[in-house]
Amino acid sequence: MTAMDLYHDDVRAPRQTASPLVLGTMGWGTDGERPVRAAAALDAALAAGVTVLDTADIYGDGDSERAVGAALAGLAPQVRDGLRVQTKCGIVLPGTRPPGAAPGTCPAPTTRYDSSPHHLKASLAASLERLGTDRVDTLLIHRPDVLTPVEDTVRAFLDEREAGRVERLGVSNLPWERAQRFHTALRSLSADGTGLDCVQVELGLHHRALVEAAVLANHDDAVPTSGAATLPQWCADEGIALQAWGPLGQGRYTRRTTDEARNPEQDAAVVVEEIAERLGQPGEAVVLGWLRRLPWDVRPVVGTMDPGRIAACSRADDAAAALDHSDWYRLLTAARGVPLP
Numbered sequence: 001m002t003a004m005d006l007y008h009d010d011v012r013a014p015r016q017t018a019s020p021l022v023l024g025t026m027g028w029g030t031d032g033e034r035p036v037r038a039a040a041a042l043d044a045a046l047a048a049g050v051t052v053l054d055t056a057d058i059y060g061d062g063d064s065e066r067a068v069g070a071a072l073a074g075l076a077p078q079v080r081d082g083l084r085v086q087t088k089c090g091i092v093l094p095g096t097r098p099p100g101a102a103p104g105t106c107p108a109p110t111t112r113y114d115s116s117p118h119h120l121k122a123s124l125a126a127s128l129e130r131l132g133t134d135r136v137d138t139l140l141i142h143r144p145d146v147l148t149p150v151e152d153t154v155r156a157f158l159d160e161r162e163a164g165r166v167e168r169l170g171v172s173n174l175p176w177e178r179a180q181r182f183h184t185a186l187r188s189l190s191a192d193g194t195g196l197d198c199v200q201v202e203l204g205l206h207h208r209a210l211v212e213a214a215v216l217a218n219h220d221d222a223v224p225t226s227g228a229a230t231l232p233q234w235c236a237d238e239g240i241a242l243q244a245w246g247p248l249g250q251g252r253y254t255r256r257t258t259d260e261a262r263n264p265e266q267d268a269a270v271v272v273e274e275i276a277e278r279l280g281q282p283g284e285a286v287v288l289g290w291l292r293r294l295p296w297d298v299r300p301v302v303g304t305m306d307p308g309r310i311a312a313c314s315r316a317d318d319a320a321a322a323l324d325h326s327d328w329y330r331l332l333t334a335a336r337g338v339p340l341p
């Protein structure tokens with residue numbers, strides 16, 4: 001038995017299995033029709049076997065977390081227990097006062113990134129309150145804070161874990177070197193040697209930098225990756241879940257358009273539609289299947305609230321299995337708008 005088995009099976013409550021599809025909740029909120037739409041989205045996600053919900057302290061200035069908390073409160077305990085909730089901290093948006101700020105503190109004048117121990121602890125406490133829970137499964141560092149040493153953030157996270165308020169650590173939008181440093185620091189400073197749970201990056205047909213880094217190496221067409229080119233394979237090698245945010249490209253490739261103007265996105269949408277028809281799969285499944293076909297076990301974090309679209313997304317693995325080599329490269333080429341060299 002490994003330390004990981006012991007940690008998950010004996011010492012603490014067994015971990016729920018993380019589904020390949022993650023339900024993003026950036027659009028959730030507590031006003032108007034949104035709670036009803038959120039409940040319907042959650043129902044559809046549960047029916048599709050989704051076990052991971054993704055939120056963040058800054059989504060809707062905390063309202064996404066409130067809506068997630070309200071939706072979870074409506075579930076039967078055994079259903080709730082089957083879900084993992086991940087939230088994020090580390091961004092302070094302009095016009096907001098960070099949690100734990102002294103009374104009278106002025107709102108932030110600009111966006112800044114803050115992974116300091118004080119901010120992590122205050123932000124997590126505020127997130128737990130909004131979520132109506134005393135513990136989240138994973139806390140992600142949303143963006144890199146170059147002013148805070150990684151080890152300081154990791155120690156603060158471990159304090160919170162020791163207090164039972166969070167189980168795992170994840171990171172988002174980081175260069176590979178910083179993600180690796182988090183993983184190494186966590187493994188060496190934690191008692192059980194557990195490393196990062198997940199790394200979240202923007203990835204999809206519309207945002208292909210990490211894929212193109214693998215396909216277009218040693219060529220002028222290769223797009224910059226801000227130091228993340230080696231992240232996907234490294235995550236796969238280390239057993240860290242690679243989560244892709246924005247995987248549907250906000251609907252670019254599955255939205256019917258009446259616009260006559262030709263552009264690569266519309267051309268790619270036509271290719272998605274053709275392949276979807278041939279495979280007998282929804283377009284969303286083809287778009288996500290393109291990601292799932294990669295050898296990195298990419299976990300799409302889908303932001304749709306539409307129950308039908310969530311059901312369509314859940315067929316991504318069927319589409320991935322049916323996509324042949326030629327389909328995959330055809331989709332890449334259509335999204336690029338220019339042939340591969």
Ligand SMILES: NC(=O)c1ccc[n+]([C@@H]2O[C@H](COP(=O)([O-])OP(=O)(O)OC[C@H]3O[C@@H](n4cnc5c(N)ncnc54)[C@H](OP(=O)(O)O)[C@@H]3O)[C@@H](O)[C@H]2O)c1
Binds near residue numbers: 054246305309
């Ligand atoms: N780590 C980060 O920095 C970061 C950043 C952004 C987001 N995220 C996470 O990733 C999740 C997903 O991000 P995302 O929402 O940008 O990505 P997405 O899943 O690519 O896009 C979802 C959005 O596109 C719309 N959409 C999809 N297909 C459509 C279609 N055929 N026609 C019309 N509209 C369509 C959805 O509307 P409907 O609801 O109507 O379907 C929804 O507003 C977020 O919820 C959040 O949890 C993380």
